Ligand code: SF4
């Protein structure tokens with residue numbers, strides 16, 4: 001039994017919990033709720049109603065008149081655990097008729113559980129420690145950050161922006177930097193920027209984790225420290241524009257960093273930046289890349305940032321590419337299952353959701369499934385392999401590089 005510390009539930013969040021009409025629209029589309037329909041507590045409505053019940057029991061009018069009711073620890077732990085069975089995909093926000101910003105609510109709910117010693121989950125601890133100790137979630141040495149670029153250093157000029165000024169700062173992100181299966185994403189992004197003769201560079205070994213995992217799992221204090229370290233480096237580099245190829249880094253730097261410190265340069269995702277280059281003819285798409293592709297909208301680009309058109313415009317501009325849409329697309333796009341720390345803490349749930357997304361893609365008859373986020377890429381590729389699907393997983397920059405480079 002315990003008295004809850006609600007100091008971390010911000011006023012806006014409390015108003016949002018109170019504003020939920022219990023209509024249940026959100027429960028039908030929630031990817032994790034859909035996989036556990038017998039457990040109401042996993043659904044957006046279930047989490048809201050239970051947390052509302054808990055804080056009203058201690059801080060509501062009845063509690064003021066009759067005294068607060070203590071909440072049993074097991075009930076609190078159950079809700080805390082369930083709150084992490086959410087990919088923060090934002091589907092519930094899209095359908096909520098009361099226009100509740102559920103994305104903010106889930107992150108704030110986790111912050112509340114962390115403040116009460118109930119979060120994050122033990123499975124998240126190694127990632128958190130790795131970010132604190134190595135500045136990346138994959139326990140990789142800082143000195144290896146630029147290793148991905150060695151293969152193309154003769155072909156593309158990539159500056160170290162802390163030593164030499166560049167107009168564009170390419171924020172590579174930890175996953176494309178270190179994961180051997182994903183580093184092609186960084187290589188191809190750099191090749192495309194090089195093909196357009198962009199004056200660009202990276203923070204080299206000084207680039208740090210963007211802090212997305214920390215912020216998404218409720219560890220705001222650690223997330224802020226991580227963000228501030230990067231902001232300091234951005235200030236030193238003083239680029240005109242910053243480009244991220246990771247959807248998670250893009251969301252974090254664009255939406256979270258300005259609440260933490262001053263980010264001088266404009267932050268764009270590589271699909272926005274490159275779409276501009278393609279549409280103004282600065283990138284010549286000379287080679288055909290034959291195939292039928294379907295595009296998976298990463299939640300952090302789509303529902304979180306309304307960035308739907310640019311990736312599709314790039315795909316349509318590549319000669320030989322035919323784009324077909326999945327039934328659930330754009331705002332209604334199914335999540336890949338990896339976000340919000342779900343892949344780390346509930347890998348089987350993440351795999352089930354990814355497998356459903358691969359089935360969506362198979363239904364289009366496409367031969368390639370394309371995305372523009374390393375986490376979506378990782379998850380969907382694994383699901384393709386597990387299912388024995390004929391689909392080929394592709395990063396958008398890989399297709400583009402095949403069309404615009406030698
Ligand atoms: S953000 Fe996505 S996974 Fe989380 S509760 Fe909403 S719909 Fe479900």
Ligand code: SF4
Pocket residue numbers: 019020021022023024025026027044045048092095096097098099100102
């Ligand atoms: S859709 Fe919105 S109002 Fe309806 S139950 Fe879900 S969160 Fe509450």
